[in-house]
Amino acid sequence: MNSAIELIKVCKRYGSLNALHNIDLDIQAGEFFALLGPNGAGKTTLINIIAGLTLADSGSTKVMGHEVIQQYDDARRNLGVVPQELVFDPFFTVREALTIQSGYYGIRNNDSWINEIIHNLGLTDKADTNMRALSGGMKRRVLVAQALVHKPPVIILDEPTAGVDVALRQTLWDFINQLNRDGHTIVLTTHYLEEAEILCNRVAMLKQGKLVALDTMQNLISGISGYTLRLKLFPDTLPAELNKKLINYNGEYYLFDVDSYGQIEFILASLRRINIKVLDMNILQPDLEKVFVNMMHNGATQ
Amino acid sequence: MVGFLTLLKKEILRFWKVGFQTILAPIVSSLLYLLIFNQAFAAHVEAYPDIPYSIFLIPGLIMMAVIQNAFANSSSSLIQSKISGNIVFVLLSPLSYKEVFYAYILASTIRGLLVGMGVYIVTLLFFDMPPMFLPIWALLFIIIGSAILGALGIIAGIWAEKFDQLAAFQNFIILPLTFLSGVFYTIHSLPYVWQKLSHINPFFYLIDGFRYGFFGVSDVSPYVSLIIVTACFIGISKIAINMLKTGYKLRH
Ligand SMILES: Nc1ncnc2c1ncn2[C@@H]1O[C@H](COP(=O)(O)OP(=O)(O)OP(=O)(O)O)[C@@H](O)[C@H]1O
Ligand SMILES: [Mg+2]
Numbered sequence: 001m002n003s004a005i006e007l008i009k010v011c012k013r014y015g016s017l018n019a020l021h022n023i024d025l026d027i028q029a030g031e032f033f034a035l036l037g038p039n040g041a042g043k044t045t046l047i048n049i050i051a052g053l054t055l056a057d058s059g060s061t062k063v064m065g066h067e068v069i070q071q072y073d074d075a076r077r078n079l080g081v082v083p084q085e086l087v088f089d090p091f092f093t094v095r096e097a098l099t100i101q102s103g104y105y106g107i108r109n110n111d112s113w114i115n116e117i118i119h120n121l122g123l124t125d126k127a128d129t130n131m132r133a134l135s136g137g138m139k140r141r142v143l144v145a146q147a148l149v150h151k152p153p154v155i156i157l158d159e160p161t162a163g164v165d166v167a168l169r170q171t172l173w174d175f176i177n178q179l180n181r182d183g184h185t186i187v188l189t190t191h192y193l194e195e196a197e198i199l200c201n202r203v204a205m206l207k208q209g210k211l212v213a214l215d216t217m218q219n220l221i222s223g224i225s226g227y228t229l230r231l232k233l234f235p236d237t238l239p240a241e242l243n244k245k246l247i248n249y250n251g252e253y254y255l256f257d258v259d260s261y262g263q264i265e266f267i268l269a270s271l272r273r274i275n276i277k278v279l280d281m282n283i284l285q286p287d288l289e290k291v292f293v294n295m296m297h298n299g300a301t302q
Numbered sequence: 303m304v305g306f307l308t309l310l311k312k313e314i315l316r317f318w319k320v321g322f323q324t325i326l327a328p329i330v331s332s333l334l335y336l337l338i339f340n341q342a343f344a345a346h347v348e349a350y351p352d353i354p355y356s357i358f359l360i361p362g363l364i365m366m367a368v369i370q371n372a373f374a375n376s377s378s379s380l381i382q383s384k385i386s387g388n389i390v391f392v393l394l395s396p397l398s399y400k401e402v403f404y405a406y407i408l409a410s411t412i413r414g415l416l417v418g419m420g421v422y423i424v425t426l427l428f429f430d431m432p433p434m435f436l437p438i439w440a441l442l443f444i445i446i447g448s449a450i451l452g453a454l455g456i457i458a459g460i461w462a463e464k465f466d467q468l469a470a471f472q473n474f475i476i477l478p479l480t481f482l483s484g485v486f487y488t489i490h491s492l493p494y495v496w497q498k499l500s501h502i503n504p505f506f507y508l509i510d511g512f513r514y515g516f517f518g519v520s521d522v523s524p525y526v527s528l529i530i531v532t533a534c535f536i537g538i539s540k541i542a543i544n545m546l547k548t549g550y551k552l553r554h
Contacts, residue, residue, distance in 0.1 A: 048554075051394055052393070052394075052553065053390060053393055053394070053553055053554075054553060054554050055549060055553055055554070072396065073396045073398070074396075076394060076395060076396040077396050079394075081394055083387075083390055085387050087386060087387035087388045087390060087391075088386075088388060089383075089386075089388045089391070090386070091315065091316055091319060092315075100308055100311075100312050100391075101391060101395070102308075103304055103305060103307070103308025103309075103311075103312075104305050104308055104309065104391070104392065104395035104396070104397055105305065105395055105396060106303075106304040106305050106396070107304070108304055146391065
């Protein structure tokens with residue numbers, strides 16, 4: 001197997017702030033990879049280092065085997081980045097912006113591919129509109145399009161669905177999935193964890209500049225033991241013996257951590273003993289969100 | 303090469319699309335300067351024998367317009383891209399620092415030439431200009447002048463983080479050097495100390511050499527001027543290229 005992105009001991013400080021600390025990361029060609037973490041965790045900094053927009057203090061970073069500083073030409077040709085910030089050049093229309101971007105990569109006649117991207121991102125109606133006149137979501141689509149003009153083998157999307165409506169989110173993911181099936185490596189950051197759970201095979205979690213989790217989606221989720229039991233009760237009280245199992249009460253639902261179905265029996269039995277009725281009951285399967293919350297709260301390092 | 307040409311074309315389109323402000327407006331304001339200075343000083347100032355003041359003034363004003371616009375082109379393009387953030391499109395691409403450098407100074411040079419020629423053509427309509435003595439010298443100095451200012455614009459555009467810092471660069475460096483370079487007078491009319499000081503101002507050689515192309519007369523030999531401005535271009539370019547190469551204030 002060959003690496004699409006390889007980081008070895010990458011560090012970055014901003015003054016006294018440790019934005020990234022000793023990051024080792026190896027993303028294989030063809031992966032659909034999620035880079036997760038709360039605000040300020042260092043996701044964008046990491047992406048900018050891969051893209052050569054930010055210079056790491058130490059460590060080495062490669063894209064498709066090319067060092068991002070010394071071999072910037074090859075590294076950048078292999079990479080497409082959708083930046084988190086909504087940036088655009090107000091002097092041009094959507095099509096002009098895409099043609100110019102193609103030119104920067106040395107591609108002269110790119111119209112058929114540009115038309116395909118425009119179509120796939122639902123920008124056909126806006127192709128000849130000035131960038132200034134687009135809505136935020138439309139500008140975001142153009143940013144995605146600009147990252148794809150040179151058909152890069154590695155595509156990084158920094159929160160591509162922020163401010164994007166449901167319909168486009170679906171079309172966008174269909175398109176990105178198609179690119180992944182065609183062999184493109186996809187790295188994405190998002191705060192919508194369900195999105196990442198559905199799309200990605202492997203996950204890295206960052207917390208305050210440190211890598212706190214790095215595993216396949218499956219391993220991470222199955223690594224959580226047990227389920228969450230969600231109950232609505234009448235009368236709205238709890239026997240004392242269940243208090244220690246309670247993890248949350250939101251005024252309506254009680255949430256319990258349970259390791260096995262046997263424990264559910266136990267909870268229900270103790271409720272029955274004092275005549276508390278169950279009005280509603282769900283067993284929640286472990287999900288990425290739970291993994292995320294655990295990681296961020298416990299700070300467990302793997 | 304395609305990458306370089308694309309960036310060049312984009313930089314040209316950027317000023318061409320707003321040509322009213324970037325080409326026409328400077329031509330009109332130069333013409334106004336010319337009319338006003340000519341009214342105010344024609345009777346009092348004699349620069350060279352046989353050359354009326356209004357005619358003497360023209361090359362200086364052309365070069366002044368060239369200097370201002372070549373500088374404005376690269377510096378404002380860069381600072382706008384930096385502040386709006388769309389500079390990332392260039393930074394993400396495989397364009398080399400040299401391609402970026404040459405695209406920016408070439409666009410500046412083209413704007414400088416357009417404005418310079420525009421001012422020249424318009425003055426022909428208003429003043430009785432004698433034919434140029436050696437147009438090739440004039441062209442040479444206008445090109446090198448634009449290129450120097452294009453490179454200075456790159457330096458200022460990268461260094462400045464806000465528009466007022468760029469304005470400061472313009473007001474405290476470009477403008478004084480321009481006004482003290484002999485746009486409106488020959489340095490021989492200055493006190494001795496100021497004459498000497500003018501000799502360390504590179505813009506003086508730009509204007510003096512340019513004027514030689516028009517009249518065949520100059521304060522210093524045009525060859526000396528050519529050597530000095532070329533050396534100046536190389537030095538300033540080295541600084542600009544190095545800033546682009548290391549990513550100073552561009553790649554954090
Ligand atoms: N240019 C900079 N100068 C100083 N500090 C910076 C700079 N860029 C980022 N930081 C800091 O580095 C840390 C990581 O920022 P980063 O943008 O990588 O976070 P993130 O994970 O992308 O967050 P978000 O989810 O909000 O996008 C933050 O504390 C941020 O304030
Ligand atoms: Mg971010």
